[in-house]
Amino acid sequence: NGASRFGRLRQTLAGVSEKMLTQTLRTLERDGLVRRTVYPEVPPHVEYELTALGQTLREPLKALTEWSVVHIEEVITARGEYDDRAERTR
Structure with a gap:
């Protein structure tokens, strides 16, 4: 529900490696299921959220x-x- 940061997703998906989570999020973004938003801060703040297609x-x-x-x-x-x-x- 709503946007989540990478760290929160990693905690929620215990047992999934950082590398696999990164690859999967990139694939889901490419497929139009996840939206990745980068906020220009130091350190960078990145959030992931389901798109309308992902919600289906x-x-x-x-x-x-x-x-x-x-x-x-x-x-x-x-x-x-x-x-x-x-x-x-x-």
Whole structure:
């Protein structure tokens, strides 16, 4: 909701490296999903915000997140079964 600075995004997305977050934000900006605003201060103040196009992804991503929460145990079980089969064929 609203604009966020890089540091706040990094805290919110714990486990994502700085390099990957930077690359992803650049890609999202290029795709027109994120707006990057630089304020001429020392040190530079940069904010990221969803564009109108980016806002259209909120509901589909919410649905995907909800699906993931409901089905995570099935996914974990499937991964284990796959890994067991892969181990037996080595």
